[in-house]
Amino acid sequence: MPLTDRFVLAGIGGALLLAGAAGWMLLAPGAAAPAASPEPVGVLSSELPSSSESASPSADATLVVDVEGGVAEPGIQRVPAGSRIADAIVAAGGFSPDADVPLASRQLNLAARLSDGQQIYVPRQGEANGGGGGTAGSAAPSPGGPVNLNQASPEQLDALPGIGPVTVQKIVAARQEQPFRTLDE
Numbered sequence: 001m002p003l004t005d006r007f008v009l010a011g012i013g014g015a016l017l018l019a020g021a022a023g024w025m026l027l028a029p030g031a032a033a034p035a036a037s038p039e040p041v042g043v044l045s046s047e048l049p050s051s052s053e054s055a056s057p058s059a060d061a062t063l064v065v066d067v068e069g070g071v072a073e074p075g076i077q078r079v080p081a082g083s084r085i086a087d088a089i090v091a092a093g094g095f096s097p098d099a100d101v102p103l104a105s106r107q108l109n110l111a112a113r114l115s116d117g118q119q120i121y122v123p124r125q126g127e128a129n130g131g132g133g134g135t136a137g138s139a140a141p142s143p144g145g146p147v148n149l150n151q152a153s154p155e156q157l158d159a160l161p162g163i164g165p166v167t168v169q170k171i172v173a174a175r176q177e178q179p180f181r182t183l184d185e
Contacts, residue, residue, distance in 0.1 A: 063114050067092035069122040070099025079114060086110040088120050100125045107150060109181040119146050150179045 061081030065088050068074045072093025079091050085108055095101055100123045107123060114120075147156055149171055157168045174180070 063116045063118075065114055065117070066119040067122070068119065070096045070104070070124040071122050072096050083114050084110065085112050085114060085120055088114055089122065095122065096124075098124045100127065103127075107179055107181075112182050121146075121148060150175050 062078050063081055063083060065077050065079060066075065067077050067088050071089055072095070074092060077088055077091040079087050089095065089110070095104070103123045108120065147160060149157070154168050154172060157163055157171055158165060163171075
């Protein structure tokens with residue numbers, strides 16, 4: 001093989017090697033994550049999202065969700081757009097030892113997509129599952145706080161702004177047939 005052919009083959013080989021390395025860097029899992037999100041996913045932040053964060057979604061589409069109850073690190077979590085409820089629980093450190101996993105699997109659709117501002121509540125062992133019982137006050141929402149439509153009493157639902165007796169009856173009837181799994185339901 002002539003010397004010029006060897007140089008041509010070496011040049012082609014070098015170009016393929018560079019193209020492969022560039023492709024690997026672009027397609028490697030997590031390679032683009034730092035540029036897309038300045039804060040690591042799943043970091044528990046004590047700060048509430050700013051009004052500009054919650055009012056206008058950013059181009060990188062990070063969702064801010066609140067994961068409460070039987071998780072290792074309850075609170076505000078940031079997850080990528082398109083994440084599922086299971087991803088938010090993982091971001092919150094996973095189920096805590098006191099989580100009622102069987103009840104959570106019945107109440108939560110772990111495959112449901114998240115929406116910005118959504119709250120996920122993982123029930124703890126001993127909490128009521130909508131029919132009463134459990135520890136005192138465990139299922140009752142705090143005054144002015146979020147209300148679980150699957151667990152709230154008709155009186156608690158009626159106390160919500162914009163919810164009247166007819167809507168309360170519809171909510172109670174619908175959750176008896178099948179518990180609500182998503183905010184859209």
